[in-house]
Amino acid sequence: MDLDLRKLRYFVAVAEELHFGRAAERLHIAQPVLSRQIRSLEEELGAEVFDRGRRGTALTPAGKQLLEDAVPLLASAQALVGRVKAAARGTRSLTIGFMPGITVTPAMTAFTAQHPGVQVRLLRTTWDDQVDVLLDGRADVGIVRLPIDRQGLDVRPLFQERRVVMLPVGHRLAGRKSVTVKDLAAEHLLQDPDAVPEWRDVALELRAGRRPDVPVIHQVEEKLELVAAGAGICVLPLSTANFYTRPDVIPLRVDGIGPNDVALAWVAARRSRLIRDFAVAAADTLAASHAEDPSTP
Structure with missing residues (x-):
């Protein structure tokens, strides 16, 4: 049918x-x-x-x-029509989705040196839509933060980066150079506990197996507003914390919390040479560009 x-x-x-x-x-x-x-x-x-x-x-x-x-099928069909029309006009383009804090410039520079006639567009994504923009065709390829639903996608690891906890400047732990997961277990986490399983497991143990109640908060800006107001804490990748620098919130190193995995993803059914060439450029450049500075918290 x-x-x-x-x-x-x-x-x-x-x-x-x-x-x-x-x-x-x-x-x-x-x-x-x-x-x-x-x-x-x-x-x-x-x-x-x-x-x-x-x-x-x-x-x-x-x-x-x-x-x-x-909804994604119709969006994908519309994107397909757009790509065909662009090809008919003799113009080629590549739209790259990326999460806040991730620097795409080195990969773009390497890619455009190989394909100077291709129009490269950037699309800022969030935790909620970083996969949706690929499935519905708004982006050809995305630099995503794992975990994601990988169904229908080709996913290639790029690099890992440390995660930090965001605390208000007046917090009881704010004067330390680092904290442990156990130090944070009694705090109110402003994100899905499954996104920070190390905190979730310790919190469940200390609260006798009762899963902590966590509000649904998707935007980083909203989380940081609540952190600054003393309503809770959140755990972010280091580059995201640096991207959203503000005077009333500080990042702290957390011993015992694993890194965030960053990967490249695109719809597996796509057979675009441009996507493949950008994947090579990203693999060759992004890990080095996001190497951690030893002086960071």
């Missing part, structure tokens, strides 16, 4: 609006036409994607799965 991308776009509009009338207005089509297209899609899939009840429109489990897969 071949999926009709137009019907998928119709589906996504209804799934996001959860209202056929509003979705039809958004798509600039008549509501009966939209309803017929969704019914046709359900027949092709062999599953109902919407529960059309008295209380309104809701996604079925099949619909939730379809929405999860359809």
Whole structure:
């Protein structure tokens, strides 16, 4: 069965609006036409994607799965069209996703020396979207911080960097040169405990097996605001801590916490020579450019 991308776009509009009338207005089509297209899609899939009840429109489990897969698929298709049009115009480009704190310049310099006619674009990513931008085509290749969901991706290790704990300047431990995981176990961690398993395991032991409650905070800026206010601590890669330098928060070395792994990733199905050449340039340059200064905390 071949999926009709137009019907998928119709589906996504209804799934996001959860209202056929509003979705039809958004798509600039008549509501009966939209309803017929969704019914046709359900027949092709062999599953109902919407529960059309008295209380309104809701996604079925099949619909939730379809929405999860359809959004990146449509974005990827749009990116494909863009690449084809660019190739037809005789222009080539490479978009590189990168996480804050990671310096991409050495790899870009090496790559552009080999491909002077290629337009290189940079896309700043976050922990939440560093994989999404690859799957939906916004970036051709990404410099990512592990762990990530590797499904459908080719992942190549680049380097490791030390992680530090961020504390407010008035914290009881702020005067030390380094701390241990046990020193931090009673602190409120402002991130997913699974992202810092060393802290999680010690905290669980000291709290008699009860998993610590942690709010969902995704942005580094927000975490640091809370750290500065004394609401908790967070653990960051050293380069990220240096990127977000501020006077009311300090980084400290933590004995017993492993490093952050940085890798290069791209969609495994892509067969682009530009991606392969950038991978070589990144492997040759980025480890050296992120070598740790012994004077850092």
